[in-house]
Amino acid sequence: MFDTVFTDLPRRDWVTDRADGATGETLRIATVGCGNYARNVSIPAMVDGEYAEPTVVVSGDPEKRASLTEEFGVTAIDYDAYEAGAATDEYDAVYVATPNRLHLPHAETAARHGKHVVCEKPLEATVDRAERLVTACADADVRLMTAYRMQTDPVMRRLREFVDAGGIGTVQRASGDFTFPVLGGDAGPDQWRLDGHLAGGGALFDVGVYPLNTARFLTSDDPVAVSASTRSPDSAFDEVDQHVDMRVAFDGWMGNFSASFSGHANTELELLGSDGRVTVRSAFQPGADREVTVETPDGTLTVEGRGADETVEEFDYFAYAVTTGATIEPDGADGLVDMRTLAAVQESAATGERVSLDE
Known part of the structure; x- marks a missing residue:
């Protein structure tokens, strides 16, 4: 395998x-x-x-x-x-x-x-x-x-098949980060991402959802509880979270995810299992070459510079499903799982309490 x-x-x-x-x-x-x-x-x-x-x-x-x-x-x-x-x-x-x-x-x-x-x-x-x-x-x-x-990215789809087949044993922990310097380049503070009413949240909503949803996709699992904290030390982020750290409980394993609107750009994801580990660098940038390392008792395999443009895949996936009646996996229900999780993260950050997610 x-x-x-x-x-x-x-x-x-x-x-x-x-x-x-x-x-x-x-x-x-x-x-x-x-x-x-x-x-x-x-x-x-x-x-x-x-x-x-x-x-x-x-x-x-x-x-x-x-x-x-x-x-x-x-x-x-x-x-x-x-x-x-x-x-x-x-x-x-x-x-x-x-x-x-x-x-x-x-x-x-x-x-x-x-x-x-x-x-x-x-x-x-x-x-x-x-x-x-x-x-x-x-x-x-x-x-x-x-x-x-990311659910249509061929690299992620092959990794899910590997995880589903027991390639790293039983999943025990996941971690991921997406840091996006939102004020970089020509972008200034007058943008909708920093408007709390329009955005709903800052780094959490914009980029934090990537490691959360991708971990859910790779493991075919949903959160049961969250504990989180947010920080917005810079005045440009008065209405939204600048940094977020969330500890997400799943059935039998934990996820630790972070997202930031400032700092050195970074995207990475790791799954640790009882019998191996999967690490993905350049995990979430559009059209990036994913650098993937898979470690198991059989050895270590590193792959980079392969795959396909996942945004092309995304729209073709949608078009194919609509015109053939095929199943859409990232449907509205999938989106709602994350919306409820993001809301729980905000509640936990505000109260300092662990928040359970109802069925």
């Missing part, structure tokens, strides 16, 4: 032979919210994919609309036109990439127009609003995917 951890690493295990003969077809996607990530990562990933096609963009900025039309040949509309139903004959699904507290109204609009939804994580700024988002999609009978791109 050790020798086959990364055999056929880019394999798309979610593409299956179906008895009814259904195959993935092109899904036309409207991108709602055209910030830096959507413009420079998500829309190009759709272009590069096999099943997804960007056809419409929604932005309140006339210059962005003109630029995106010129670059990608898409139809560009503003938010009022989107709400009113403009260009609905030009797209089949909506990618919601606006600030967290705006996810709900934009997903509700998509559902009202009968369009499927892939929504950036976390699903919303509060649990209640996230639950309303999931309900809106269910009531309209449209598919919903939480945009957990």
Whole structure:
């Protein structure tokens, strides 16, 4: 088993032979919210994919609309036109990439127009609003995917197969960190990530969800309790957490995860089992070459520079599932598990108490 951890690493295990003969077809996607990530990562990933096609963009900025039309040949509309139903004959699904507290109204609009939804994580700024988002999609009978791109990363999918097969024995502990200097480069304090109302949380919501959700994915397990602390020593982070450390209890094992909005950029994840260990460096950056080390009694294997662009995989995964009726694993329910966990982390940090998660 050790020798086959990364055999056929880019394999798309979610593409299956179906008895009814259904195959993935092109899904036309409207991108709602055209910030830096959507413009420079998500829309190009759709272009590069096999099943997804960007056809419409929604932005309140006339210059962005003109630029995106010129670059990608898409139809560009503003938010009022989107709400009113403009260009609905030009797209089949909506990618919601606006600030967290705006996810709900934009997903509700998509559902009202009968369009499927892939929504950036976390699903919303509060649990209640996230639950309303999931309900809106269910009531309209449209598919919903939480945009957990790491769940479609081929490296992570092969690692989950390895862990599921007992490759490191029984999982005993996980640790992970995502440090993102949010004020780096040209970014200043006047951004939605530092607005507590729009974001719902700071480093916790924006990047802390990555090690949490990816550990859940690799172990197929959900949290049962959390203990946490947050710090915001710099005045720019008065409304949100600048640093968060969370101890997350699962059934029989513990996770220790951290996230920061300042400090040296870092992304890493480790799973420790009774019979081995998996370590991933460059674990969460978009399109990065993961450096993976697997240690077992059979020896040590290190792999880097292999895999595929997980954002391309993310949109193709969504498009394939929608057009074939296949299962979407990172669905609304998956997103809600994390929303409730994030809320518990905030409660624990505020009270200093361990917080249990109800069934």
